[in-house]
Amino acid sequence: MMKPLAKMAAGNVVGPLTAIVVSPILARNLGVDGRGVYAALTMPILMLGIVGTLGVQDGLAYGIAQRGLSTRNAFRYLWSTLPTASAATMAAAGGIGFLLFHNEPGGVLKSFLILTLALPLQIAYNMAIGVATGAADVKGVNGARIAPAVVRASVVVPLCLATTVSPLTAAAVLILSASVGLGWIRIRCRRGVSVESGSASDFPRASMLKFSMTAFPGVLASVSTARLDQVIGLPLIGARQLGLYAVAVSIAEFPMVLGTAARSALLGMRADSVVGVEGQQLIRRVTGTVAIAAALMGLATWRLVTVVFGRDFTGVVLPALILLGATVVYTVASCLSAALLALGDPSGQSRALLVGAAASVASLVALRSFGATGASLASAFGYLVTAVMCFMVLRKDHGFSLRGAVLPNRADVSWGAHSVVRMVSLGRLHGGTT
DSSP, X not given: OHHHHHHXXXXXXXXXXXXXXXXXXXXXXHHHHHHHHHHHHHHHHHHHHHHTTTTHXXXXXXXXXXXXXXXXXXXXXXXXXXXXXHHHHHHHHHHHHHHHHTTOSTTHHHHHHHHGGGHHHHHHHHHHHHHHHHTTOHHHHHHHHHHHHXXXXXXXXXXXXXXXXXXXXXXXXXXXXXXXXXXXXXXXXXTTXXXXXXXXXXOOHHHHHHHHHHHHHHHHHHHHHHHHHHHTHHXXXXXXXXXXXXXXXXXXXXXXXXXXXXXXXXXXXXXXXHHSHHHHHHHHHXXXXXXXXXXXXXXXXXXXXXXXHOGGGGGXXXXXHHHHHHHHHHHHHHHHHHHHHHTTOHHHHHHHHHHHHHHHHHHHHHTGGGHHHHHHHHHHHHHHHHHHHHHHHHHHHHOOOHHHHTSOOHHHHHHHHHXXXXXXXXXHHHHHHO
16 A cells, blocks of 8 residues: 555655645745735635535545445536536625625736636536546546646746736636646546446435535534635735735645555555555555655755745744644644545544534634644644544444544664665665766
8 A cells, every 4th residue: 555655745745846846936925015915815716626526536436435436427427416506606796706805906806706707617627536536547647736836837937937827817827737747637537547436336416415414513613614714815814914924834734745645545446445554654644754754845045045945935834843743643644534525424524523613723823923834723722622532433433543533663664764765775776876
């Protein structure tokens, strides 16, 4: 399982790697306030693109991995539900946009309403990732994440170097790039490349609907915990503090790639493997690796933020360090929530994520006077509550133990040391040959 996980993580890391190049250039081009407006425009669309799946993304992944649903029929279900999901989401987006931006100057509301036209694309893209995840199609998932990131970088960087980019233009490039990822997964399924899971009869539509609707509150809460801070950040902490916080989030996303890959891997595993040695070992080793990566990123952030982003972004350092520590907790929470879905317990996941989301939002409101730092602390608290709630459900209903799921053992330490030695040896070998 660690080898496929490494391949999936390699695909996930392309986004943060391109962000290392794009984020400083974009931040310098937009300025602190413009970077805040860009975050305020994009985050609601990205969030609604996930919420708008109405839980179908997780339902498709579960149906393929656990119930023998074919990718062909999964896509049929995707297209049949897309019009209704899109109409409901776009209607909700109009109301959300008015509440958030009607008092904001500079045509922010108009820009947001223009971007809502791309919501059907975002919803279809996220549903398609659910198809590839359930089929354990590593190349499909990786391609769906790599291609949009490369497109964004190849478009945004030349634009920023050639002219002054508006927040709307930058947001449109980010959102529309999802079309490349959607096309990639669709082509793979048409060519029969995706793995068809199981031998059971196709997952009945009624069962799919029931699972998706049960998982939907968890989807809503999960997205709220991860992104609602940036959605409501503009009216709460202002454009400048939101700009600082958004840059801190982009830094903390780099070590998150392993957690995202582990979630996808767990969703593609059989239920007995998730609760067995394989699943718990995966969670332990990913968490330890993320902790080391976060520590290294913290050191780099402390030393290099002003060099990379400019002195206007000095206030990024403390929020970024807080979020890097929170990333370790987020990894645990993400893995445990995925385990609940793989075990066919969407209601348990939903309960845990709803409580975590409520804790995050309440903390953000309470700490809003601390600006970007307060938003970082609120996110960290939300992740912690989610992780604790998920573990409580897993321990009560599925026999998970804290030691087995989180705390490293001697074999994990040995594996980690061996991995480091191997990477160093490969580095020396590469250096010698060049």
